[in-house]
Amino acid sequence: MRIAWIGKKSPFCGNVTYSREITNALLDRGHQVSFLHFAQEDSEPDNWPNLREVSLPFIYKSQVYTIPTFKATKLLTESLREIKPDVVHASLTLSPLDFFLPEICEELRLPLIATFHTPFAGKGAKLVSGTQLLAYQLYAPFLVNYDRVIVFSQIQRELLAGMGVREENIAVIPNGVDTVKYSPGFSQIKAEF
Template sequence: MAPSAADGARALRVAFLGQAVGRRADGLTSYSEQVVSGLLRRGEEVYFHHARGDGSQVPVDPRHAVAWPTLRFKTVTIPLPGFRTRMQGWLAAHRPDVTHCSLSFTLDDGWVGAAAERVGSARVVTFHLPFGQVGTGRALVMRELHRFWARRLSRYQRVIVFTEEHRHRLAEVGVELGRIEVLPNAVDTDRFCPGPSRVRAERLAGSSLVVGFAGRLDPEKGVRELLTGFERARLGPSARLLLAGRGALEGKVRQLAERDPRVVYLGQLGHLRDRVDFWRAVDLFCLPSSAEGLSISLLEAMASGCAVAVTPAGGLPVVAGGGLELDPSRLADAVAEQLQETSPGRARELGARAREEAVRHHGIDRMLDRLLAIYGSCINEQDHPGERTPS
């Protein structure tokens, strides 16, 4: 285990460039919240930088939060003029031991790595972009995005990804293999656990099987196929489809919820307590995604005791035999078939198995140990140029 302030070592000063909750609430905001909250519990000192347009819910004392004015176009965040001068000034004034960027913070993430190097800060970046299913148009687009960012990551000492496959994909577009660390997403299994749910009691009382989805309501998440599959499945009037999130298909989700009383749409889950309550209400989490890194929603669902139905791209290997596989070549039909074949009793059995897998392999403490070891390795290299320390 890497030394931390909780062990009596000096607290690390960490500048974490991440995503706040408010106008957005997605996997990146969950990652920022989990990592920063975990570092604070370990006694580290964290300054949280975020785009002002993301929202105002931050995982640190507001005095340690820095909100940057930006413009956002779809999924791209653009810093306003003057960002580089002010960021360089902040880094020079605070001199963090580690600068950790959750990509993409803004289009200037590559420049931030160089700016942090100039003040002697160790540099770590987490690369969230998925790579897509081989042979699809989306995979080609994602490969070009990987190539775009690979050229901009050269000043970061470590690039964190979530799977070995992602590590090799990133190396193929030019990132040095030895700088890429596989550090899977994690979940607080004490916080996300089975228990009573207000949503289940108030809005889903008497339901037989509750199928759930929380995340971006976008085409690559398989939302259309989920809606179609649920409608095709012969589940009876007491089944429910519970959805939460925002995205391009929000209008379609709202229309179906208005037309079919079995479909319940909650909007965006802006608070941690709402996510905990959501997953406790769900029997079966369905993620028919065509492109994922390692879904935090998947891990939260598993830790909460939900059965999971996922594509290979959506995270099936993570469930280690405890999940239901969705065939990506016929998603809507695959969703319908798996829903029809999963009784409430079967869902409970698979959910207990998924919970065991999450506790055993995806707990937040293990991830924090590794992350602090990576920080320590980078700091040592910064202090002793030319010396590579295993992390």
Template sequence: MVQIAWLGKKSPFCGNVSYGLSTTQALRERGHQTHFIHFDNPRSPESGSTSLLANDPDVSLPYLVKSQVYTIPSPGAQRELRDSLERIRPDIVHASLTLSPLDFRLPDLCQQLGVPLVATFHPPFDAGMRNLTAGTQQLSYQLYAPALARYDRVIVFSQLQAEVLIRLGVPADRLAVIPNGVDTDRWAPSRHGGDAVLLQRVRQRLGSERTFLYMGRLATEKNVEALLRAWRLVSPQGCRLVIVGDGPLRGTLQNSFNESGILWWGYEADLNTRIALMQCAEVFLLPSLVEGLSLALLEAMATGTACIATDAGADGEVLEGGAGIVLSSQGVATQLRTLLPVLRDQPVLTAELGRRARQRALERYRLSRNIDAIEQLYGTLLATRPLAA
């Protein structure tokens, strides 16, 4: 079994957090010893871990600023990280990159310690560079490419993402395409089981109308305003749009689109409630301008929800061939104005799309497949690791 030092995020909630928690839990269930190193000031009220206990599998590093997008560590964080790695003595360091200055220092640190270094690179992208947001994200890729070239392996979620990094100078042999995975036993249609009482409670709050759902960050790159504009123009009778999530645009959007056909659920911390929301939804909508590979999309697919997403990042690739409806990231509101009435009038279509989405998730995006690939990657790196003198 492998001893892993995992660098990632536990808060605030985002796709990076979901990826890190689900992956490390799955690795632990397979017998690997995983130490989770994350930014969480040890003396803050939210902290439940400390770097002072020798047998503590979690290590907290101090920070100055932490958001869903980036983290600025405290001046002493690098020293604490090094001390922690020297104490843990892992076989592998795996960094689920948090867009932090420490990301650029890890290659030197791990080389000095003689430990193989793996990264998972999450930032969203749009290979077509079709909007200003995509151009801004491209700068992140340009900034990171020289550092990523010095990692032993970089996990990306699709071949499209790999091609972007190769064009920026990251050697192809350093890249490993391992799509996100989802626990398809837990994220499953309600008929497969679950908490019936919780499901009923969520249904009561949603009401009797058919549920169209967005779940994710409320930020510019998610393009939720386009969805809201289209919904206001169509106002599909008998349907309700539910917005689950938080972010910098929540206040502005909620003030501008606070009509009866839209339910602002807010941030939902409880995993089982998020699963119940997906199970209650008939249609999941993801209007993003840029993406990586959306975990929320995979979760919706696994629960058998009809999925509508843009072709940003790898999301179009996930739904291609009939597993969902793929929109262009350009002109989302116009496309949705045409599509929403069809979805309203064709419940047989949404049921079939949900069935196909579930099947696609089972075939390609099970969490177990993801963990198999990560274990194989670890094995390859450890097999080629130079023996200690």
């Protein structure tokens, strides 16, 4: 399967780790992955897989959000047309392009999946959950046009469904840890107890 993965390589955050680990796993399973991301150049750490990359131009990039140049939409569309993926995956939230992806993919007749990384603290949280709720309210009308949306908890699924995203299009896949790769080594402290 040919997969166009739209994600982040920098600055470091959980979305970067998610994109790296999932694209590595997809490659290990024999899939062809093209990685589209906001970058000025293609020099990244060695722990990234060797795959086709498309660098999208930006004006501003931070851990939270990226402001693309006007050329980014055209480059993204042309790249997807050239790659001809079987599916497009967007690891959201990235940039205002998130809102145009459904239209681009519909025009190119490509299925579009998103992993919506915006957490929601739920009941009892104060300012942070208010800001997070605003992100859900902003994204929900656009997520309606994605073929599938992946979230990490049932409360996120219920929240998006309440905002109009079809429940059958929302998949809950909780975050996990590869316990073989990320397991602690021998510890003298543990041995002393």
